[in-house]
Amino acid sequence: MIRSHHLPLMVTLATFVLAYALCGMQYPSMFSTRVVANLLTDNAFLGIVAVGMTFVILSGGIDLSVGSVIAFSGVFLAVILRDTAIHPLAAFVLVLCITTAFGASMGALIHYLEMPPFIVTLAGMFLARGAAYVLSTDSVPIDHAFYDVLKDIYWKAPSGGRFRLIGGLMIVTFVVAGLVLHRTRFGQNVYALGGGAATARLMGVPLAGTTIGIYAVSGGLAGLAGIVFSLYTSAGYSLATVGVELDAIAAVVIGGTLLSGGYGFVAGTFFGILIMGLIQTYIVFDGSLSSWWTKIVIGGLLFAFILLQKGLTWATTTRRKTATGFATQS
């Protein structure tokens, strides 16, 4: 049985299938594995960061710092590989530790100081971007043998598409995140927090640990996205990925996750990413459209999905009211 909170996911899926079919009818080559492989590769960093954003939004929060954290991670990697002899793998671990700790401390501020996530992560956004500038204001190229090794790992489909490491990493991230959200106590606590923090506390959910964990996940995944982005571009630039946090939020919302928290699936975010990537691919195929049409279509989709969410919330609350009657508050 399809439940009402599965409906946004279904709508997202249907939107993607329909859009892809329409694109494919116009340009049959869009069905090729090459296009599919590029869709995954090009959107890998965005997909990974959107997974973290899904955790945050499911819990009823928001994380504006992720775009800056990606840029910081990229610059950090570039600078450290240029100036020291550290092996990239060790540098990756270092980046993940820093960004996870950064996210965790934002989570701690949000919980213990009872600050709105919006403000705390806004401060985090400026901090991370500033730190990136301090490391370097120029675009620093990454030229390391190990990077070439990683970039050469791919699986070539029979029809020519190259499925690269970073695309695979994104898919693994989605699968693991799905498991964590649906099959662990931490994941259930994320949903519980989004359903109502006060109730969750009364039901014994450890609010502090959960909140800190959620922002740590988001920070850590932003770090991972930074690593992926540096592999993708072979450079670190402090002005890169400005506004990516907003793209990630858009992908999560288009994926059917309720902005007020509590309802949604990480699988929806995956299709949200694919829809956004598809629009870009279509514009490339068309060739005559301005790339700004991407933004316009995403804007339109966002509006449509917000209206859908509002409609669903409204439908469920009115249904509940008839069941409840009026609760006197004497």
Next chain:
Amino acid sequence: MTDDPRPMLHARGVSKFFPGAVALDDVELKLYPGEVHALLGENGAGKSTLIKCLTGVYRRDGGVITLDGADIAPHSTLDSQKLGIGTVYQEVNLLPNLTVAENLFLGRQPTRLGLLARRRMVTEAREVLADYGLDIDPAEPLTSYSVAVQQVVAIARAVEMSGKVLILDEPTASLDRDEVQLLFSVIRTLKARGLAVVFITHFLDQVFDISDRATILRNGRVVGTRLLDGVSQTDIVTLMLGRQLEARVHDRAPRTLGDLLIEVDGLAKSGMLDPASLRIHKGEVVGLAGLLGSGRTETANLIFGAVPADQGRILREGHEIRVTNPREAVAQGFALCPEDRKTDGIVGDLSVRDNIVLALQARQGWWRPIPRAKVTEIAEHYVKALDIRLASLDMPIRLLSGGNQQKALLARWLATAPDFLILDEPTRGIDVGAHAEIIALIESLREQGMALLVASSELEELVAYSTRVIVLRDRRQVSELTGDAISTSNIIHAIADEPIQEAS
């Protein structure tokens, strides 16, 4: 049953102080296994404070609580749950976005290889709920079931987690009759299983229906513990309200009634108030009496349109009028001083002056500001007329004492020159002196020909100023007292649903 010498939970000498107030004073509560124990008292009697001390929301300031023979001092709700005290509140405290099974097992889900065993969770949930007489699909979202079912799920969760003491804090407040019976059958099952159940409600019938014993609190003290087999509802109401059943004859000069002003015909809202009808003349004070939750406040809110009514109509001087929101009510010359002045009344950070003219300005429309000089004149007039004590008209109203806030609130509505004034608990939480002044004010407004409707839990107060008293019980009008029949004892009898005695 109270022969059993060892109670499941025994609280002795429990005290709790708040700044400037004693919330609990040397309270004793004994709960035996397999009994349903009602905790009764009016608002502010200390019921919720006692519950909060038991469940670890508050730390008690004195006294001993033993559970199953061992001293306990819970420091959080989670702690008290682990010790064995589970609580279910009026508002269902479960998560609407999770399924029934997820709610039931949140925090203690069955796992396999570190991952949640979702299928086993659903199977176990089904088994657990079957014990409570529920045959539902636990994989469905919680919100697809009625509040009564949700309430039973909450009880199941509390019992499965705790299993010694179950506290039910007004669990029936938003349930209809059949749903209450469903809940009661669950409570009886738990009683048979040997749990000690604390039942808090304002519905006396339900207390007598399900409970074995009752402890009655008043002003933070225990005024009595009774086996319910041997007492009448009157005894309990008397203990709760603390009035002696003496017949008091009032010196009630015959009052001439003015013209009929407001006629309320069958006003109702399902789940809130059964159809209520009343007529109010000019120069008349109609009192609304009843226990908390009996429909006092609800009646006031429905007439004022603060809560839209399902059915019924309101007539003003014989013509039907539309009152679906407070704006329309104000336009008809109605005014309402709400019960909870902190949340529904004053705007704490605005000055006294601005608070007083707020309603008048709102009625005029914001595009026609009242001149500053006029504002000051109005404010000064009422400050003088009502004897509001303040340092300056510009001070924020939250700095005034409760009585002065109440008077400023009254001034706000009097400034709109209403024909019909509704007061909900006008003397709640103010000191004795201000109390008398408010009562005198009500008298003088009546003499000026205003029609007043006053809801109050202070019976003596109602007796003092009402020309008629309407008694409510379980959201229904049960009786109307006029003239010499207005006495505290008659009101108490009406509340307890026993024959009215002739005033002696």
